[in-house]
Amino acid sequence: MEDSEDSRRRFTELYDENYRRVLGYVITRTDPHMAEDIVSETFVVAWRRLDHIREPALPWLIGVARNLLLKQRESGFRKRALVDRVAAMTTNDDLVAWDVADHVVERDSALAAIAGMSENDLEVLSLVMWHGLAPRDAAKVVGCSSAAFFVRLHRARRRLAKAIENAPASRPRRHAASRVADKATR
Structure with missing residues (x-):
């Protein structure tokens, strides 16, 4: 990984440049509360994988956000499906x-x-x-x-x-x- 100070600076720039655009993408696909969580998790992943992110970073960040949305949606579908099956019984x-x-x-x-x-x-x-x-x-x-x-x-x-x-x-x-x-x- 890069030098700690360089990593922090790069991550801060990455965050400042892309946060609103990633949030804009996510908020059109889920409720506002969940959107904040998804975007936060996206940037946690970005911090962990900072050395693997190439420029431009936005497509990579949106890809991570999309995957997190899919996982969240699948989780919700499974839970609702189970509740629906119980109701149908x-x-x-x-x-x-x-x-x-x-x-x-x-x-x-x-x-x-x-x-x-x-x-x-x-x-x-x-x-x-x-x-x-x-x-x-x-x-x-x-x-x-x-x-x-x-x-x-x-x-x-x-x-x-x-x-x-x-x-x-x-x-x-x-x-x-x-x-x-x-x-x-x-």
Whole structure:
């Protein structure tokens, strides 16, 4: 790497010359809050790879920003897809067995709990619960040992249970027959 002072000077020039243009590119592709994060991460990568950046630097910087946007978008798609799949699992039989209001509250609480989970927890849970992989096979997918995967799975399940339990709108579920009996005794 270049001399420390030269590196700082070069990076400062790079930043001053390109920040607004990289931000302009990113802000047209995501919300303003996320755009700031993406641009910041772009310049972190630029600092780390400063010796590899050729002039003009803008195409390289926009390429990094584009890759970060794609990763962010893929992460969001995976999370939304999982929440949508859980939502789609609700059937008409569920509505017959449960009071509609209770069902909506419980479903919203569960969806909120899932939406609030980390991508890593969602991946671990979905590999086992939705894709039906044995934990040993799922460990190969994520690239860790079986023992490490079992720990991740245990922790993810525990965090999901706690998130559902702590959901503000969560109420105990009662079977429709017991609600009918309660109404009949009034």
